[in-house]
Amino acid sequence: MKLAVVGGGSTYTPELIDGFARLRDTLPVSELVLVDPAADRLELVGGLARRIFAKQGHPGKIVTTSDLDAGVEGADAVLLQLRVGGQAARQQDETWPLECGCVGQETTGAGGLAKALRTVPVVLDIAERVRRTNPDAWIIDFTNPVGIVTRALLQAGHKAVGLCNVAIGLQRKFAALLQVAPGEVHLDHVGLNHLTWELGVRLGGPGGDNVLPRLLAEHGDTIADELRLPRQVLDRLGVVPSYYLRYFYAHDEVVRELGTKPSRAAEVAEMERQLLAMYGDPALDEKPELLAKRGGAFYSEAAVDLAASLLGNGGSPVQVVNTYNNGTLPFLADDAVIEVPARVGHGGAVPLAVPELDPLYAGLIAHVTAYEDLALEAALRGGRDRVFRALLAHPLVGQYDYADGLTDRLIAHNREHLAWA
Structure with a gap:
């Protein structure tokens, strides 16, 4: 079995390699190709990857290359984990929205739109080259914003499933x-x-006992602290929102915080500098502890599980993925991309039925889906007016003067990545 990782020079990659090594019975990879245009990073990451495989006794071969077409040729699955513009672009995504009083974040709000505009054309080009080389290959997208990128892939007819590590x-x-x-x-x-939102936490399977009330009663303070939301918010909702909901539920508080401390991008850039120095140590043969602070926890387990199921090699029968709605949420179009538990197999992902949603959640989902529709249109077709419309539609923006100012800043900071600008 051959797998290719596009963006293989990422500092995330040793997390993925560790998972492939530990879980080789679930996903028996014979050849793993790390593809990345940054040859210097690729050499460091590739060297550590080979040492991790060797230490854990994995018989597979690890190949590094900057040649995308050669790297994906014959691959059974291609994992996408790229960042167009690197950490420098992320730094911009997290800072210029603050000038307009809006959240600066790399996957949602104005920064998330900028990332989508940079990323969708590049990912679609990669996917077309994969299809020419191997039309049967599955594409597993871990590249943010995952929902928009996955929808772009699916609409273009690619065999694709989106993956995020929040659920796992x-x-x-x-x-x-x-x-x-x-x-x-x-x-x-x-x-x-x-x-x-986690509407339930069930033991033993989809139909098991719901222990979410017990979790909130016994561990609500711990959960709230990790989400950085007040305990009473969880108690009043009776559910567990993802930590990204803080940008919506405490927008102004977050904006104030972001204006008084270094950006997450700056923190990550410093971590990456340290990690790459560690990766160059020929004595290092395991993922370093620092990598856990980089983000992407349990990404490897989720990726192995998903790839194994898609390739007919086992894997969990039910996994949380990003795929077409197809009637699962009746208030969305069938071709909206949602993130829900799904049955995953060789034919792809089929969402399970979900509980009827409270309007409190359904309304925000519908609102953000409308934004994603417009964001994808802007990414595919370009133009200042399309960018403005997407920003005006986003619930974290929503005012025409904010949207105007953000549109100008987005284009100015991303002109080199926008073919139409």
């Missing part, structure tokens, strides 16, 4: 609090990528 991270945390194995915990996880 919460599953692991809840399992630890409940003192059960992670596989015993099933989430009623509903919404869009980075806009989800």
Whole structure:
């Protein structure tokens, strides 16, 4: 089995490599190709990847290349984990929206739109080259904003499924609090990528007992602290929102905070500098502890599970993924991309039925989906007016003077990545 990772020079990659090594019975990879245009990073990451495989006795071959076409040729699955513009672009995404009094964040709001505009054309070009080389390959998208990017792939007819680590991270945390194995915990996880709520936490499978009330009663303070939301918000809602909901539920508070401390992009850039220095140590043969602070926790487990199921090699029968709605949420179009538990197999992902949603959640989902419709149109067709319309539609913007100012800043900071600008 051959897998290719586009963006293989990412500092995330050793997390993925560790998962491939540990879980080789679930996903027996014979050849893993790391593809990245940054040859210097690729050499460091590739060297550590080979040492991790060797230490754990994995017989697979790891190849590094900057040649995308050669790297994906013959691959059974291609994982996308790229960042167009690198950390420098992320730094901009997290700062210029603050000038207009809006959240600066790399996956939602104005910064998230900028990332989508940079990323969608590049990902579609990669996917077309994969299709020419190997039309049967599955594309697993971990590239943010996952919902918009996955929808672009699916609309273009690619065999694609989107993946995020929020659900598996919460599953692991809840399992630890409940003192059960992670596989015993099933989430009623509903919404869009980075806009989800846990409506239930079930033991033993989708139809198991809902222990969410018990979790909130016994561990509500711990959960609230990790989400950085007041405990009373969780108690009043009776659900667990993803930590990205803080940008919506405490927007002004977050804007004030972001204006008084270094950006997350600056923190990550410094971590990356340290990580790459570690990766160059020939004695290092395991992922360093610092990598856990970089983000992407449990990404490897989720990626292995999804790839194994799509390639007919086992894997969990139900996984939280990003895929077409197809009637699951009746208030959305069938071709909207949602993030819910789905049955995953060789034919793709089929969403499970979900509980009827309270208007409190359904309304925000519908609102953000409308924004994503306009964001994808702007990414595919370009133009200042399309960017403005997407920003005006976003609930974190929503005022014409903000949208105007943000549009000018977005284009100015991203002109080199926008073919139409």
